[in-house]
Amino acid sequence: MKRWLLISLSLVGACLAGTACGQLVLCSPASRDAIGVLCRRGHLLAIAQGEGIYQADLQRALSELRYASGVDEKDRPDTERVNKVTNVTKVRTSQADEEMVLTGLISNSVARSLEADEQISKGKIESTLNLLRWQFPNEKAWRIALGGSGLSARSLRRYVAGDLRAQQWITRQIVSRMDATEIEYRNFYETHRDSFMQPVRFRVSHLFVAAPRETLPEVVETKQQAIKSLAGRIKQGEKLAELAVVGSEDEATKNRGGDLGFFSESRMPADFFVAVAKMHIGEISQPIRTQLGFHIIELTDSKPARQMSFEEARAEIRLIIENEKRRTALQNLVRNLSRRTEFVRNRL
Numbered sequence: 563m564k565r566w567l568l569i570s571l572s573l574v575g576a577c578l579a580g581t582a583c584g585q586l587v588l589c590s591p592a593s594r595d596a597i598g599v600l601c602r603r604g605h606l607l608a609i610a611q612g613e614g615i616y617q618a619d620l621q622r623a624l625s626e627l628r629y630a631s632g633v634d635e636k637d638r639p640d641t642e643r644v645n646k647v648t649n650v651t652k653v654r655t656s657q658a659d660e661e662m663v664l665t666g667l668i669s670n671s672v673a674r675s676l677e678a679d680e681q682i683s684k685g686k687i688e689s690t691l692n693l694l695r696w697q698f699p700n701e702k703a704w705r706i707a708l709g710g711s712g713l714s715a716r717s718l719r720r721y722v723a724g725d726l727r728a729q730q731w732i733t734r735q736i737v738s739r740m741d742a743t744e745i746e747y748r749n750f751y752e753t754h755r756d757s758f759m760q761p762v763r764f765r766v767s768h769l770f771v772a773a774p775r776e777t778l779p780e781v782v783e784t785k786q787q788a789i790k791s792l793a794g795r796i797k798q799g800e801k802l803a804e805l806a807v808v809g810s811e812d813e814a815t816k817n818r819g820g821d822l823g824f825f826s827e828s829r830m831p832a833d834f835f836v837a838v839a840k841m842h843i844g845e846i847s848q849p850i851r852t853q854l855g856f857h858i859i860e861l862t863d864s865k866p867a868r869q870m871s872f873e874e875a876r877a878e879i880r881l882i883i884e885n886e887k888r889r890t891a892l893q894n895l896v897r898n899l900s901r902r903t904e905f906v907r908n909r910l
Contacts, residue, residue: 598616598617610671610675613675620663623666624660672902680730732892736891740891742883747876758874760867760868763826764838765862769809771785771810803821
């Protein structure tokens, strides 16, 4: 009996030891690297809070970065393409870009492990999902896109909820570092006074008939005759503001007599601003054509360029300083989070 008990205990101990060894092997970077290659995710690049980050993850993040920057992989020349390392086509990218994106992936992974206590409302999750869904023309296209990404509606919801929790956690970490003092605001103003010059501004009312450059010639001719007719009525003594209500095609201004308010050069098409800058207050132009169509312009007021006061510039200064503090705080947070790794591959 004792012998049987000893044999049984030995067998249980061996099984437990084997299981422990198996788990240890599977958790080792070498084993996870091999599994990643076998599962077509590429080589293991890092382990953060127990989560593996693979070449496929890096390439997907790089593709998203290029897309957000307005660079589409299909627009790149074939000479920039290299062999597939994983299922994801790898486009030649600088080492600095890869290291930056990998650092971001690591910090995101660590942040996700720390944000478990963050509470996100169902309404906010639904709103984010709707923003994604509305980018597709119909439900079928949405489902196809999900399937092509290897996602289901449930898994996408889980990812979105996790990302929202991580964003909320990150915001709480950096919000206290964004505060600035009145002294900082004033020092910034004094050292950047040239940046707070208010340019010359004009105020006009206009009558507008749409005729962009791609308009058919016969339509342009009809529009031109319409604007000439309106110009003739103004010459006969009718008010531009009154004619704008019935004859202007600028829906945003017609009901206020065509008034565009004060604007600087940066707010208007160049050809329109050039025409206005040549006028005198009270003057009404002949019909002019810009890239948008035909206008009759009345210059009603102007303001010369001048130095903005501190109080006028304060809101803009606050935004600049807070954005810079946010950027610095986020960089420091990412750097600190990226250090919490169990493994990082020496070379990408």
